[in-house]
Amino acid sequence: MNNLKILLNYTPNGKSHTLADYLQRGGYNTLKEYLPRVKPDEIVAEVKTSGIRGRGGAGFPAGLKWSFLAKDTGKPIYLICNADEGEPGTFKDRIIMEENPHLLLEGIIITAYAINATHSYIYIRGEYAFAAQRVQVAIDEAYQAGYLGKKLPGTEYETNITIHRGAGAYVVGDETGLMNSIEGKKGFTRIKPPFPAVAGLYGCPTIINNVETLASIPHIVTHGGTKYKALGTQQSSGTKLFSVSGHIRKPGVYEVIMGYPFRDFLNNECGGIIDGRQLKAVIPGGSSTPVLRPEDVTDMTLDYESIEKAGSSLGSGGMIILAEGTCMVKLLEVLIRFYHHESCGQCTPCREGTGWLYKIISRIEAGKGQLDDVDELLRITKFISGYTVCPLGDAACGPINSFVEKFRDEFIEHIEKQSCPFGGKFIPFQEIVN
């Protein structure tokens, strides 16, 4: 059974983004009913109890993150909602912003109250024009309705939210790069420490959370952390959005309770693989998580520990399903082209390494590879991973190491045949062609 909807708790009727529809669904009730009774510290405690882990990809416990906030610094506290959803394959936050923006706003307002934030920002990636428009309309509605810009019911607290639009850089999905971007600086990430909770935006204590994390907060506050914790598995509580794309019949965003079996998810929610082909590979949590083979995912369930056990990571929940007939070298070339293009150029290993990796993989795909190139890829990733300022370097290495490890034969075949066995392109699917 998998029908609890915390984040996608709306009927797709074309009106779910409006305040009227949200109120009809019991929206802003948490704000109205709980905030006058609950102290900020109690909210933080509930979120800690809930065990919710950051939904942006790193999976750091959200309540714990809030408790690191520097106290009594005399400086303003900022809350940032990270809506720079840039990980290839990930489009779950977009659905929340486009279809359920008031849920996100309620989550932000409650969180801002809990951490006593002076001001909140929503950093929306440049490509999400429609989402930004929907959120802005929702913010305007919330101001009109008095949830923003006025003292919240039963409290002395009022808050404001500003949208900040990105200009199209993957690297500012990293929290410190994002802060530099808001400050009007080049989107270079910062070296930590200091962590944002101590010195973040404008050098002030800052909490930054993903859209999905913040949208889960009203439910946690209403129903209590213990109840939320009871959902899912030991280390993965609550529900999780998966945005699924690739060779499946029903690509889209699905909310599942953690621990849901992958096979059921593939066959039920995703509608199975098109053309009735066999599964070739799964990238479970966004393009930077290691690729898995069918035998790795037989018993895999959708939660942090099971995906980790299978050899990858839940990441952002941006799942890519690949069927037989996919050229893994070509796919890797596409992925690494992305990382090379997005490397900000701040630190040496990533700046130089991603370009080098891309050139080698392109050469192999073009039939000009040499046998030592495959091990050369691994040698290069060894000196990127762990030596860079931000995780972009690691993100580029994840797919390379796993693709080479799991599909080495395909790389060798490209090199020995001096051409791509798949003809240098993806094989068209009959169902799509028809």
Place this chain on the structure above:
Amino acid sequence: MKQVKLIVNDKEISVPEGTLLIDACDQHGIYIPRFCYHEGLFPSGNCRMCLVKIEKNPKPVPACMTPVAENMVVSTETPEIAEMRKAILEFILINHPLDCPICDKAGECMLQDQYQAFSGESSKFKEDKIPKGKLYHFSERIVYDAERCITCTRCVRFTRDISKTNKLGIIKRGDRSYVALAPGDTFDDAYSLCVTDICPVGALTSRQFRFKERVWNLEKTDSICAGCARGCNISLQQRNNKILRIIPRFNPEVNQYWMCDFGRDYYLQIAAERLTGARIEGTPSTYENFVAVVADVLKNNAANTAFILSSHATNEELAAAQKLCAQLGIQQFYSKADRVWHPDSAEVQQDDFLILADKTPNQKGVEKYFPAAQPLSGLESNGKSFTFVWGPNVLAELVEPTQTIVLSTVADPVTDKAKWVLAGRTAAEKSGSFTNFAGVVQSFKQAISGEQNYDDLAFFNDLLKVLTRD
């Protein structure tokens, strides 16, 4: 200040609290290679060359961004670190042109030096390098080669934090990124040449110096800039007795690591208008004859001689002049600025960093040795007094040419007409000391030999010798 004890490579060291790990190691003779770190700049930790292992830390950390902590256990020389340094150098070199033979930086290039010291391995890179622009004229002074650039951001941080003009930034992303000015802008910054000093590679070079000389051929002399009262510590670099380049030397109390662009041009300008030889009534004289004649003239006119002092004089020269004047009984002293700021010049009059309004190096010394000196404006042009003019910048109408002795470095209307004229030396051609605006006495050595000019100090001593012998 509180001392912190830490262990680096099994050796206990102690440094003041708050010291960066890379500086702590430098202070104890443990060199950690670096590109982006510069002691004078805010660290940025981007080149990754200075990564070291700290016990209990899963990932290596940049030593340039890590303050020391009590009982920190650091390794800078593990096999893993050595491998990593090779890899970072390999990464930097994959897109860096191997054009050392035609690169001006060769011989003082950090990439060359650290590749020699920490790698020496050949590259496994088989692909094409990324082509970029090689000739960006940032200004009349600076040229930028984007292919050589390793985007360490030292220059960007210099204009952001030190000169505060914010002229430079990094544009584009990843391995396409390079340093640039805003569109249509020029690198208009009174300290712009400092970026050529701190550029670890040959990306930013001086248009004036490049292609002039290989740096290992330069002979370097520690000196003091005579361009203003700051007294920036400099290195005069010459070959074949010709100054080719002036770069700053570190002095934490005076100029840190920096100097202004004008200070670097100063001697080049002076070289163009030099006064030469010894002359009596327009006729060349031998030095010995000149000394003998002038000693006689001074002795006979001491009572009504106005002695105009040079603010370019060294303390040693001033002391000798003082002794000479005491011997002769000269009592009228006038001080002047040998050089003043001109509103039409490109030179900055003064700023809140290094450049001072007093454009001479030793006004403080003049005040010390000749406390009774009056401003030159008090000298009356009545044609009766006899004048000894030391240094330039005296109005010709102020003196009677037939009653004037001049000791100066540059040709001007006064030297053209005066009866007794001797060419003196600039700070590059002599040794001595200046007292800067804050009272710091700084000595310097002779860098190049004087050609057709005479040491001011020797001249005063020789006069004194002649006078006391009689």
